[in-house]
Amino acid sequence: MSRLSALRRNRLLQKGALIALAAWSLGATSFAPEGYDPEDQENKVWEEGSVVLPDAPVAANLMEFYVGPTATQTFYIDEKSVSVGGDGVVRYTLVSKSKSGAVNVSYEGIRCATIERKAYAYGGADGSWTKARDPVWRPITELVANRQHAALVKDYFCDVTTVAGNATEIVKRIKYKHPMAPARDYSPGSYNR
Numbered sequence: 001m002s003r004l005s006a007l008r009r010n011r012l013l014q015k016g017a018l019i020a021l022a023a024w025s026l027g028a029t030s031f032a033p034e035g036y037d038p039e040d041q042e043n044k045v046w047e048e049g050s051v052v053l054p055d056a057p058v059a060a061n062l063m064e065f066y067v068g069p070t071a072t073q074t075f076y077i078d079e080k081s082v083s084v085g086g087d088g089v090v091r092y093t094l095v096s097k098s099k100s101g102a103v104n105v106s107y108e109g110i111r112c113a114t115i116e117r118k119a120y121a122y123g124g125a126d127g128s129w130t131k132a133r134d135p136v137w138r139p140i141t142e143l144v145a146n147r148q149h150a151a152l153v154k155d156y157f158c159d160v161t162t163v164a165g166n167a168t169e170i171v172k173r174i175k176y177k178h179p180m181a182p183a184r185d186y187s188p189g190s191y192n193r
Contacts, residue, residue, distance in 0.1 A: 056127035155179030
């Protein structure tokens with residue numbers, strides 16, 4: 001095949017690709033639901049759903065999960081507290097135990113869309129809850145010894161920036177120690193450290 005015919009074929013392929021792309025982009029909007037306006041979605045402000053504090057955790061319902069080799073505490077999720085809200089937030093009770101026996105209990109949420117966490121309340125020894133003083137969304141980082149939130153995001157709660165299933169599926173992954181496949185991109189540049 002001559003060089004000239006190869007160039008013609010290449011240009012023909014390029015034109016065909018451009019025509020296909022133009023046809024696809026014109027037809028892509030026809031698949032949107034009636035009344036759908038992509039600009040509305042872009043300008044839509046996320047609203048957090050209401051939060052109802054769960055019952056205090058019970059030892060029989062605690063599921064341990066692996067955080068990493070540098071962890072200085074052991075971490076558990078109360079299986080009865082796991083929920084996925086209509087706002088896309090996974091809420092759960094986290095129990096952390098230090099090697100010296102200290103126990104901390106918190107009711108938290110993780111928002112997969114932004115890879116952030118929020119503490120709603122802290123548990124007392126008597127089973128009561130005290131609302132968090134500063135309940136704001138904070139970025140989740142991997143660069144800490146106790147990276148429990150990063151482990152929950154990567155292994156159990158989030159499929160990149162969407163919730164990975166419903167509460168039952170999340171509980172099964174934690175309970176039976178079946179973290180999600182590690183092929184997702186959670187490198188330091190892909191989310192907040």
